[in-house]
Amino acid sequence: MDNLSLLQRSRQALWHPCTQMKQLEAVPPLPVARGEGPWLIDYEGRRYLDAISSWWVNLFGHAHPRINAAICDQLEQIEHVILAGCTHAPVVELSERLAALTGLSHAFYGSDGASAVEIALKMSFHYWKNRGRPEKCGFVSLAHGYHGETLGALSVTDVALFKDTYAPLLRVTHQVMSPDWRHAEPGESPEACALRAAADLEAWLEAHAAATAALILEPLVQGAAGMGMYHPVYLRRARELCDRHQVHLIADEIAVGFGRTGTMFACEQAPSPGPAGHPLPGAEGRGGAALRVADIADFVCLSKGLTGGYLPLSAVLTTDAVYAAFYADETARGFLHSHSYTGNPLACRAALAVLDLFEEEGVLEANRAKAARCTELLAEVAAHPRAAHFRHLGMIWAFDVRDAQPGFAAEASRRALARGVLLRPIGASVYLMPPYVVGEAEMRLMAEACLELLQPQ
Numbered sequence: 391m392d393n394l395s396l397l398q399r400s401r402q403a404l405w406h407p408c409t410q411m412k413q414l415e416a417v418p419p420l421p422v423a424r425g426e427g428p429w430l431i432d433y434e435g436r437r438y439l440d441a442i443s444s445w446w447v448n449l450f451g452h453a454h455p456r457i458n459a460a461i462c463d464q465l466e467q468i469e470h471v472i473l474a475g476c477t478h479a480p481v482v483e484l485s486e487r488l489a490a491l492t493g494l495s496h497a498f499y500g501s502d503g504a505s506a507v508e509i510a511l512k513m514s515f516h517y518w519k520n521r522g523r524p525e526k527c528g529f530v531s532l533a534h535g536y537h538g539e540t541l542g543a544l545s546v547t548d549v550a551l552f553k554d555t556y557a558p559l560l561r562v563t564h565q566v567m568s569p570d571w572r573h574a575e576p577g578e579s580p581e582a583c584a585l586r587a588a589a590d591l592e593a594w595l596e597a598h599a600a601a602t603a604a605l606i607l608e609p610l611v612q613g614a615a616g617m618g619m620y621h622p623v624y625l626r627r628a629r630e631l632c633d634r635h636q637v638h639l640i641a642d643e644i645a646v647g648f649g650r651t652g653t654m655f656a657c658e659q660a661p662s663p664g665p666a667g668h669p670l671p672g673a674e675g676r677g678g679a680a681l682r683v684a685d686i687a688d689f690v691c692l693s694k695g696l697t698g699g700y701l702p703l704s705a706v707l708t709t710d711a712v713y714a715a716f717y718a719d720e721t722a723r724g725f726l727h728s729h730s731y732t733g734n735p736l737a738c739r740a741a742l743a744v745l746d747l748f749e750e751e752g753v754l755e756a757n758r759a760k761a762a763r764c765t766e767l768l769a770e771v772a773a774h775p776r777a778a779h780f781r782h783l784g785m786i787w788a789f790d791v792r793d794a795q796p797g798f799a800a801e802a803s804r805r806a807l808a809r810g811v812l813l814r815p816i817g818a819s820v821y822l823m824p825p826y827v828v829g830e831a832e833m834r835l836m837a838e839a840c841l842e843l844l845q846p847q
């Protein structure tokens with residue numbers, strides 16, 4: 391097998407995701423024969439650094455021995471079984487461990503991020519219906535937010551390029567101001583910008599909460615908006631407002647979960663309630679310890695890193711209160727939603743191996759040191775006159791290229807690939823989101839690739 395014949399066959403037989411296929415003539419896809427840690431290797435042995443973690447899913451590199459071994463072991467036992475009417479140890483153990491990590495005690499599984507979003511939206515609406523408030527059927531989300539491509543998820547997404555074509559098929563939802571600090575007014579701090587966005591949410595909820603089931607948001611980082619980042623005070627304010635107005639808060643941690651922002655989950659970075667705030671359920675008895683997801687969200691959507699980037703699996707975790715509203719003699723009060731591969735044992739075993747790695751290898755702490763070093767190596771990029779809004783959180787770095795020409799993203803990908811780095815800028819936003827196993831040499835290579843993209847074409 392060589393690179394060229396594979397490319398031709400790929401163009402003939404496949405329809406690539408999120409791609410205008412005609413453009414593949416100019417920018418052919420990278421043929422990947424195998425992977426090794428943070429590296430992808432083509433059919434001719436050339437190596438490319440996977441600086442975007444294969445679309446934000448990979449955590450510990452490719453072909454990780456422990457995750458491989460867990461999947462192989464599971465394969466010898468049971469590869470898949472229906473989860474309606476059956477159960478198995480991997481899915482039970484995973485649910486228990488995710489509940490312990492998030493404080494949200496009931497796990498429902500899907501296959502992709504978008505299916506998790508659909509589940510959370512339907513569950514929230516159905517909760518209010520079961521509670522005698524069927525008129526609470528609307529959803530509010532953040533401007534520039536992204537929650538997936540299926541019709542429900544796209545309805546709460548706000549990316550014109552993905553959404554506008556399908557507008558006639560979608561539910562009408564409302565978007566409130568994004569707290570992304572790139573939208574700050576001159577002289578306004580990120581925190582002040584987030585509080586201004588929270589005031590916009592407040593005004594909207596005051597008028598519309600009675601017909602609203604849930605607010606859905608990406609905590610701290612709006613990925614598809616080009617890694618827009620915002621001050622965590624927004625999460626605290628959003629929780630308070632949702633409590634006051636009886637609206638659910640759905641945290642879409644599909645991209646940011648599992649250590650990506652520096653904590654296991656992004657919601658954990660929300661500031662604790664001030665003296666004026668209510669002591670939060672769950673925050674008590676933990677001696678002022680960091681918040682858990684349950685202190686911010688009624689639902690959390692997880693996918694992407696959940697299996698370390700190995701297998702499609704998503705989960706929605708929610709509270710006892712939501713669960714209880716469905717628990718009844720009447721069948722139709724139950725959540726009658728399903729996907730064929732719900733709770734797939736191979737995927738659950740991969741996820742359990744991922745959680746083992748976090749527990750046993752001090753990943754979050756090691757990432758802190760690594761991230762500090764990477765930020766140091768990116769100092770020249772951050773200070774570059776063509777780099778605007780350089781930003782960093784956990785294991786994500788991003789900047790916007792001033793005066794980027796049309797077609798910048800495709801051209802930048804091509805140039806980075808020629809240097810041996812797989813990048814996929816979003817419009818004029820260049821971001822790095824590497825697997826956590828990158829070392830000094832890989833971080834240097836990423837910094838060089840970024841500097842190269844800032845050179846005039």
Ligand SMILES: *Cc1c(COP(=O)(O)O)cnc(C)c1O
Pocket residue numbers: 502503504505507536537538539608613614642643644645693694
């Ligand atoms: C990727 C993503 C999704 C959709 O997940 P898929 O697995 O691609 O369906 C939803 N929300 C966020 C925040 C994402 O980054």
